Amino acid sequence: MSMTPYLRPGLAKPAPSRDGLDTAFWEGLQQEKLLLQRCNGCNRWQWGPEWVCHRCHSFDLRYEETAAEGIIYSHERIWHPVHPALAEQGPYVVVLVELPHADGVRIVGNLVGDPHQPLVIGAAVHAVFEHHLDDDPVHTLLQWAVS
Amino acid sequence: MTTDRTLRGKAAVVGVAETEYYKWGRSPDPEFKLAIAAVLGACANAGIDPADVDGFSSYSNDRSDASRLSAALGCKQLSFASMQWGGGGGGGSGAVANAAAAIATGQAECVVVFRALAQGQFGRFGQGPRSRMVSGTAAHTLPYGLMSAAHSFAMKVNRFMHDHGVKQEALRAISLASYAHAQQNPRAVMHGRPLDEAAYDASRWIVEPFHLFDCCQENDGAAAMVLVSAERAKDFDHNPCYVLAAVSGSQHRAGAPVHNTPEYASSGFTTVAPRLYRMAQLGPSDVDVLQSYENFTGGVMMSIVEHGFCSAEEVNDFLTLENLSAPSGTLPLNTSGGNLAECYMHGLGLNIEAVRQIWGESTCQVPNAEVAMVGSGPMVTPVSSCIFGSEATL
Numbered sequence: 001m002s003m004t005p006y007l008r009p010g011l012a013k014p015a016p017s018r019d020g021l022d023t024a025f026w027e028g029l030q031q032e033k034l035l036l037q038r039c040n041g042c043n044r045w046q047w048g049p050e051w052v053c054h055r056c057h058s059f060d061l062r063y064e065e066t067a068a069e070g071i072i073y074s075h076e077r078i079w080h081p082v083h084p085a086l087a088e089q090g091p092y093v094v095v096l097v098e099l100p101h102a103d104g105v106r107i108v109g110n111l112v113g114d115p116h117q118p119l120v121i122g123a124a125v126h127a128v129f130e131h132h133l134d135d136d137p138v139h140t141l142l143q144w145a146v147s
Numbered sequence: 148m149t150t151d152r153t154l155r156g157k158a159a160v161v162g163v164a165e166t167e168y169y170k171w172g173r174s175p176d177p178e179f180k181l182a183i184a185a186v187l188g189a190c191a192n193a194g195i196d197p198a199d200v201d202g203f204s205s206y207s208n209d210r211s212d213a214s215r216l217s218a219a220l221g222c223k224q225l226s227f228a229s230m231q232w233g234g235g236g237g238g239g240s241g242a243v244a245n246a247a248a249a250i251a252t253g254q255a256e257c258v259v260v261f262r263a264l265a266q267g268q269f270g271r272f273g274q275g276p277r278s279r280m281v282s283g284t285a286a287h288t289l290p291y292g293l294m295s296a297a298h299s300f301a302m303k304v305n306r307f308m309h310d311h312g313v314k315q316e317a318l319r320a321i322s323l324a325s326y327a328h329a330q331q332n333p334r335a336v337m338h339g340r341p342l343d344e345a346a347y348d349a350s351r352w353i354v355e356p357f358h359l360f361d362c363c364q365e366n367d368g369a370a371a372m373v374l375v376s377a378e379r380a381k382d383f384d385h386n387p388c389y390v391l392a393a394v395s396g397s398q399h400r401a402g403a404p405v406h407n408t409p410e411y412a413s414s415g416f417t418t419v420a421p422r423l424y425r426m427a428q429l430g431p432s433d434v435d436v437l438q439s440y441e442n443f444t445g446g447v448m449m450s451i452v453e454h455g456f457c458s459a460e461e462v463n464d465f466l467t468l469e470n471l472s473a474p475s476g477t478l479p480l481n482t483s484g485g486n487l488a489e490c491y492m493h494g495l496g497l498n499i500e501a502v503r504q505i506w507g508e509s510t511c512q513v514p515n516a517e518v519a520m521v522g523s524g525p526m527v528t529p530v531s532s533c534i535f536g537s538e539a540t541l
Contacts, residue, residue: 007292012278014286022286048284048404074302074309074411079352082295083275091352094293096302096406106407108288121309137280141290 003128006110006143007092010085015137022049024063029140032129034068036102037061047105066102068127069147073098073106075119091115097125097144109144117146153426154244156541157251159380159387162193162373163499168336168490172267174367182211182263183219185369189259193373194384200373202227202258204246206238207493211263211369227255231395231531235296236440236486237415237524239494241531244393246374256375262495263369271365272296287405296442297362300526301354304445307412308356311459315356317466318444319347321480322360322487324471325441329484332510336364337488361444363486370495372502388505388535391518392426394419395531402528414449414525419532424455427534431455434534435516436479436504438497439525441486446525451478454522454532473511482511494523501535 016023028035037046041058045066052059074096081087093111098104111119112128123146130141166176166184174181190197197220203213204227213228227249231238239262246258266272275294276285293299307313326342329335342360350359380387396419398410410417424430431454439447448462456478457465465477473479483489483500490496501519503509509516517540523531 011292011294012276012281012285012289014290015280015282017282017286026286048287048407050404054400054403074306076293076298076301076305076354077352078292078298078301078354080297080354082273082298083277083292086292089292092292094291094298094302096411106405106411108291108293108405110291121306139290 003130008089014139033065035063038064045102045105070097070099072123109142112143112145154247156389158247158374159377159389160372160502161380161383162189163502164188164192165370166368169367171365174265178263178265179211181369185371186259189371189373198223200257200259202255204229204242204260206231206242207235234527234529236494237527237530239523240521240533241395243533247390250376258374259371261371262493265367266365284404297354313462317462320466320468321444321447323468325481325485325487328482328511329488332484335484335489357443363442363491366491370492388502391534391536392423393533394422395529397528414446414453415530416453420454423532433518434520436513436519438501439522440494450522450525473513479513482509497521505535505537
């Protein structure tokens, strides 16, 4: 499911890291897949991206698809614009989503819908892929909706 | 025993100074000139020839280069130049630790800890970056509008408040205490601008749970303090203000990218505070007055808990204006007005205020203050803390 952009245009657009560390993640989002790091040494998930597994110190990490659903670990409703692109935005919501299917790693996104909606830690959420396929650089943002 | 592996009582502060403090962009002077003025002021306050300063210690990638300062001031030599790594204001007490360590280990004789900021000259901390593209760790937050310090920390505080039932009034009390103390401090940018409960409650949200008055100012200015060995400190005009402990650090994987630190709802002091107290050979009940870095009030609230002044479940009862007010509160807090209401000099003003409390020179003096603590830069990594004490505490 795609969606219209949650935030007004003009914020910095994400590009894969030049060293390639998170390229698979960003390419996966364009395919509506949530790919995160998983260690071939100990089989545990890891996020954010790093070159080594923090548990077993293996450099042998792969990107693997995980279920794009989680629970709200924390949240914030932002009111004050700190970027000109958001001057007319009004309040918006950022959530920190915990992914139980991936060892509980966390990922940041917006919570789509009414920005005044109640924000509930522990609420189940699912991914919404916000495509910017005509943009330069091409990218997809990973957003969340209450399930 | 490891009694020799300590900073306790090895170094002392003998002079402090700050420039005039300005709202951001209002300084008539560029940043480096402010730094020089603060260093000269601290030397004058100590009664030491600036040429005898042989070390500089700062933090948060201070732009006022130690070698340039040493040259500008005609210092006889440079023996020590140190920058605490990362952490923004989290380096404030770390810079004190580095200076004290240099003195204690014979690397330097007279070290100035300083911080200079001209946000008008170099850009404001409170604004998001303006680049067209972003990659690396920031790419995973910035396109979602998570782009300022307030945004980075509000989710930690929301989680802590949720887990422990903390009410907004606890954050409000921290803000009101800073503003109340600033009314007694002519140096404070918010001197003459008192704050009451109604004005706090009516103030706009920056990001929930931070109202405007939960957020630090953005300022221009500079601050400095002069440290020498404990032996030498006795020769100066001020009664020595000893460094009883100064430590920095963070928890397991505090720097895990994209908000993945395991101990998320934290100010970052859970491993630092025990080391601080061990070095000082003191506990929270020994602390007479606390200067706790307010980037945002929620960070102060968690710092107070993690330094053992109350439990998380006691926050609503403990964090009241009465308890936090000098001179007679249970834990007088941010007695200069702090980052919220005196000046956001990246927290170094808090260290100076702690020294003034030990000297009996605060504008909100706590009677007979013998032990003053500083907590620097909650919620960043690394954070740092220090404890200053009078002669009687050695």
